[in-house]
Amino acid sequence: MNTLSLLLRFPHYRFLRKISFKSFHSNFTPGSLFPYIPSFNSVCLYCTKWMLPASDLKRGMCYQATVDQQTQGLCDKEQRLVDKLYSGLIKGHRACLAEAITLIESTQSRKKEIAQVLIQKVLSYHREQEKLNKGKPLAFRVGLSGPPGAGKSTFIECFGKMLTERGHKVSVLAVDPSSSTSGGSLLGDKTRMTELSRDMNAYIRPSPTRGTLGGVTRTTNEAILLCEGGGYDIILVETVGVGQSEFAVADMVDMFVLLLPPAGGDELQGIKRGIIEMADLVAITKADGDLVVPARRIQAEYVSAMKLLRKRSKVWRPKVMRMSAKTGEGISDMWDKMTEFHDLMLTSGELITKRRKQQKVWMWNLIQENMLDHFRSHLAVRDKIPLLEEKVLSGVLAPGLAADLLLKAFKDRP
Numbered sequence: 001m002n003t004l005s006l007l008l009r010f011p012h013y014r015f016l017r018k019i020s021f022k023s024f025h026s027n028f029t030p031g032s033l034f035p036y037i038p039s040f041n042s043v044c045l046y047c048t049k050w051m052l053p054a055s056d057l058k059r060g061m062c063y064q065a066t067v068d069q070q071t072q073g074l075c076d077k078e079q080r081l082v083d084k085l086y087s088g089l090i091k092g093h094r095a096c097l098a099e100a101i102t103l104i105e106s107t108q109s110r111k112k113e114i115a116q117v118l119i120q121k122v123l124s125y126h127r128e129q130e131k132l133n134k135g136k137p138l139a140f141r142v143g144l145s146g147p148p149g150a151g152k153s154t155f156i157e158c159f160g161k162m163l164t165e166r167g168h169k170v171s172v173l174a175v176d177p178s179s180s181t182s183g184g185s186l187l188g189d190k191t192r193m194t195e196l197s198r199d200m201n202a203y204i205r206p207s208p209t210r211g212t213l214g215g216v217t218r219t220t221n222e223a224i225l226l227c228e229g230g231g232y233d234i235i236l237v238e239t240v241g242v243g244q245s246e247f248a249v250a251d252m253v254d255m256f257v258l259l260l261p262p263a264g265g266d267e268l269q270g271i272k273r274g275i276i277e278m279a280d281l282v283a284i285t286k287a288d289g290d291l292v293v294p295a296r297r298i299q300a301e302y303v304s305a306m307k308l309l310r311k312r313s314k315v316w317r318p319k320v321m322r323m324s325a326k327t328g329e330g331i332s333d334m335w336d337k338m339t340e341f342h343d344l345m346l347t348s349g350e351l352i353t354k355r356r357k358q359q360k361v362w363m364w365n366l367i368q369e370n371m372l373d374h375f376r377s378h379l380a381v382r383d384k385i386p387l388l389e390e391k392v393l394s395g396v397l398a399p400g401l402a403a404d405l406l407l408k409a410f411k412d413r414p
């Protein structure tokens, strides 16, 4: 494939090449090659995975050079840390997995760079393992969302235990967008899943965000990869169903499951219609005792409502089920449905296509987030923001004009 056809087939490649070229000619150290896209290495890393499947040579141009530069940029101590975490991780040592996730969550730029080297190694390992697995993904990624009190943690405790008893290794990543503002983690608190957190085949980890949705995407996506590298074959990503984080989670998993309590319309008001459309499976929780009747009613309502939704898959229609984590009823059936989904998606090829699309979404999310950071901190813009924001707030200046002024300042000064 020549360069022209590459550019036509993968227009983003051109953009990345530009950045790559510019960066190689900058005065930055290899470790900080990409001043305005600190996560470029991961962008490059993941995009090359889907972008250039047919050409190792072309892949090398962008990706290998970057990785080599990055690796060479590590001092001995940093290299030893990467080697220690990598070998511990793939041997399944939980302490190494925990330390590796802490590293990817770091906001320090040097640590972020070291983390990318580690992620790169883990990804290479993934590729090898997937090849050995005849191209089948190493793990089943499931997103779980629902309003506060829906019964998510009780379900995960019961469901996770059932899976570990069946020989699976389960990792629970709890995405909590509130953790960065409240200072504490609402989800992922181990006391919420006491038994599962003691299970040696389960790993529970809150995934604190960096205060942005991009933060959710980045750290959680990378944590998923690390957990898979650590041998966890079922990754449950839990998020509280209020806000935007569930959309981010739906974009990084193979299957998205919505847990809804058998409650009236008022209690479910916080649930956005959009998120119901994302669900591959809706589970009505707490279907036991007095709640069986309302659970049946809600189930019937959702069955009718979901018939009206646009079909997202050729092989799967979203299902609505009932279950009780208290009695355990319906939990095994849910897993059967989930594996049915996984098998159908895998054999039809939709799963692989979905994952590839997710990689692309992820890449652009990262670019957007980093570009915005760069914009906000740009010398020509930084000082103007408070004043222009104030003028927009007081109605003196139209938002469009304020945006134009800032963008002009940004573009005019290198």
Ligand SMILES: Nc1nc2c(ncn2[C@@H]2O[C@H](COP(=O)(O)OP(=O)(O)OP(=O)(O)O)[C@@H](O)[C@H]2O)c(=O)[nH]1
Binding pocket: 146, 147, 148, 149, 150, 151, 152, 153, 154, 155, 186, 240, 285, 286, 287, 288, 291, 323, 324, 325, 326, 327
């Ligand atoms: N009857 C019944 N109660 C349940 C069941 N599952 C959870 N509950 C109760 O529902 C309440 C909320 O359960 P959690 O599992 O903490 O719900 P959550 O969705 O994790 O809640 P947040 O942590 O606030 O997001 C608790 O009082 C549980 O005991 C169930 O299957 N049956």
